[in-house]
Amino acid sequence: MLTGEKELKAVMFGPPGAGKGTYASRLQKKLGVETIATGDIFRELMKEKSGLALKVKGYVEKGLLVPDDVVIEVLKQRLSKIPKGKGFILDGFPRTIEQAKALEELAKIDVVLLLDVPDWLIIERLSSRRICRNCGTVYNTRFLKPTVEGVCDKCGGQLYQRSDDNPDVIKKRLQVYQEQSKPLLDYFERKNVPFVVSKTTSLDQPPEPIVDRMIEELKKRGFV
Numbered sequence: 001m002l003t004g005e006k007e008l009k010a011v012m013f014g015p016p017g018a019g020k021g022t023y024a025s026r027l028q029k030k031l032g033v034e035t036i037a038t039g040d041i042f043r044e045l046m047k048e049k050s051g052l053a054l055k056v057k058g059y060v061e062k063g064l065l066v067p068d069d070v071v072i073e074v075l076k077q078r079l080s081k082i083p084k085g086k087g088f089i090l091d092g093f094p095r096t097i098e099q100a101k102a103l104e105e106l107a108k109i110d111v112v113l114l115l116d117v118p119d120w121l122i123i124e125r126l127s128s129r130r131i132c133r134n135c136g137t138v139y140n141t142r143f144l145k146p147t148v149e150g151v152c153d154k155c156g157g158q159l160y161q162r163s164d165d166n167p168d169v170i171k172k173r174l175q176v177y178q179e180q181s182k183p184l185l186d187y188f189e190r191k192n193v194p195f196v197v198s199k200t201t202s203l204d205q206p207p208e209p210i211v212d213r214m215i216e217e218l219k220k221r222g223f224v
């Protein structure tokens with residue numbers, strides 16, 4: 001493991017189903033940084049019975065973005081819990097220009113880890129995605145299978161399908177990405193934030209080589 005001495009501050013950016021969570025969790029282990037995944041935070045919150053939980057659920061289950069004020073508050077709180085001297089990767093934040101502007105006030109991002117994945121592959125991948133209820137590890141019933149069907153290799157937890165991983169909601173999420181999140185690429189470019197681009201072209205591409213290449217690139221550029 002690297003020491004995280006350089007305090008990497010990265011944004012993992014890409015369409016839904018591009019693999020943001022998969023790569024971020026692997027980078028977390030290999031680089032000793034923290035990850036903040038706003039989608040995970042909202043799924044945890046949605047288990048509660050509070051008014052805020054119900055409000056968030058209304059957006060997530062339709063494939064719409066949770067309003068900026070809610071997301072920004074959640075991010076602020078989570079970011080303030082990162083121990084001093086530790087780097088972080090944001091998975092799923094920012095997703096709007098408003099969120100990016102708020103982030104600028106909180107931290108200076110070193111690099112955007114951009115995932116370039118075609119739509120057809122996303123649809124295939126998301127419709128066969130399964131997640132461990134206990135530890136959150138992501139599987140795919142076609143290409144990243146658990147050893148025993150329905151059971152997590154890592155912790156023995158039960159695998160489930162996310163309620164927003166159904167064809168109609170997937171389409172909506174892709175549309176929302178195109179309209180509201182993709183413009184952020186221009187925004188980062190205007191702000192001179194460097195990019196590390198990882199391209200996926202086939203369904204059976206294993207994550208490890210992609211993660212290793214990301215780390216190589218981050219090292220080469222002095223971010224880790």
Ligand code: ADP
Pocket residue numbers: 015016017018020038039040042059060061063064065066067071091092093094095096099164173
């Ligand atoms: P994916 O990237 O596969 O769509 P996530 O787990 O990152 O999945 O997000 C799931 C849902 O949580 C999103 O569709 C959205 O409703 C909500 N969400 C997550 N992050 C944000 C964000 N930064 N801004 C607004 N909504 C968000």
